[in-house]
Amino acid sequence: MSKWKRLQENSLLLLPSVVLTLALGIYPLLWVLRYMFYDYAGYGNELFIGLDNFRRLMKDTQFWDSVGNTFVFAGGKLLLTIPLSLILAVILNGRLRGRGWLRAIYFMPTVISTAVISVVFYIIFNSYNGMVNQLLLKYHVINAPIDWMGQEHAMLTVILVAVWGAVGNYMLLFLAGLQSIPNDLYESASIDGANATQKFWSITIPMLGPVMQMIVMLAIIASLKGYESIMVMTEGGPIGRTEVMYLYLYKLLFPVSTGSAVDQQIGYGSAVGFATAVIVGIITALYYYLSKKMNKVF
Structure with a gap:
């Protein structure tokens, strides 16, 4: 040919x-x-305004509050998701009875719609007749129902729901990494008298280095971009306490679907979208640079 x-x-x-x-x-x-350089509401005339959208963005306290909320949400999700995923992967990689079924059960939330998961957890965490409050009251852990969607607990609630939905996915990736580690290394360590804890820190963690680097990067990107469960459960409330960057962007571009009183703002929304992409890109690039530096050191 x-x-x-x-x-x-x-x-x-x-x-x-x-x-x-x-x-x-x-x-x-x-x-x-x-x-980004136009005043455009999705209909009517397009008015070129140059950098006015970016000047407005620099003074937009609601946007910068959403950036802070995003870091809180992403940080909390990462701190819980990565260790839990690794622990589950180690447990389910052993000779555990029914481990195939357990793997499927823990992975199941990954393939369920985020909207469906969020509605279910909204009912579970309901302040008046939710399952969580009912159980805590029944066993006298609390004396009065907790407002899980209120100002004090809303961020914690959406983080827990996000962790529940993400653990299975990263668990599967960790499992793939664990199964690629040669058994000869563990057998040699056993002959030398190493216990399970020593094997974990001296063999498992170092050998999982490249896989963990990829998993953490994927988790960072997903956490910074996540907003679906927050939109369903709290809509960014109360008082913007759980409003993250991409939810704020979504409200600007599709205000009708979120029940927002703000008019559609395609032009300003485009500027916000560009800014959020730059922020996510900087955080990801910074992590990649630091992880490469750590690889050279260790």
Whole structure:
């Protein structure tokens, strides 16, 4: 087969992917980059305003509050999700009876719709007749119902729900990493008299280094971009306490679906979207740089 014929066949195979990337990736990106400099509400005339959207963004306290909430949400989710996922993976990688069923059960939340999960947990954490308050009252852990969606506990509640939905996914990735570690290393350590704890810290953790680096990066990106469960459970409330960056962006672009009283703001929303993407990109790049530095040190 000639090179020209092979090039034609390869081009035809790649064509659907290229078209979809251009239509669903490149074109929307260019569209957003254009409207960052316009005052546009989704209908009517487009008014070029230059950098006014970015000047407004710098003074927008609601946006910067959402950035702070995002870091709190992402940090809490990461601190709970990564250790829990690793512990579950280690347990389910052992010779445990019914471990196949347990793996499926823990992975199940990953394939369930986030909206469905959020509605279920909204009912479970309901202040008046929710299952959590009922159990705590029954066993006299609390004397009065806790307002889980209130100002003091709302962020903790949405973090716990996010952790429940994410643990199974990262557990599976950790399992793949654990199963790639040669058993010879553990057998040699046993001959040398190492106990289970010593094997974990001296063999398992170092050998999981590359996998853990990838998992943490994926978890950081997902945590910074997560907003679906918050939108269903609290809508960013109370008083903006749980409003994260992408939820604030969603309210600007689709105010009707969130019940927001704010008019649709395509132009300003495009500027906010660009800023959120830059923030996520900086955090991800910083983690990647630091992880590479740590690899060279250790």
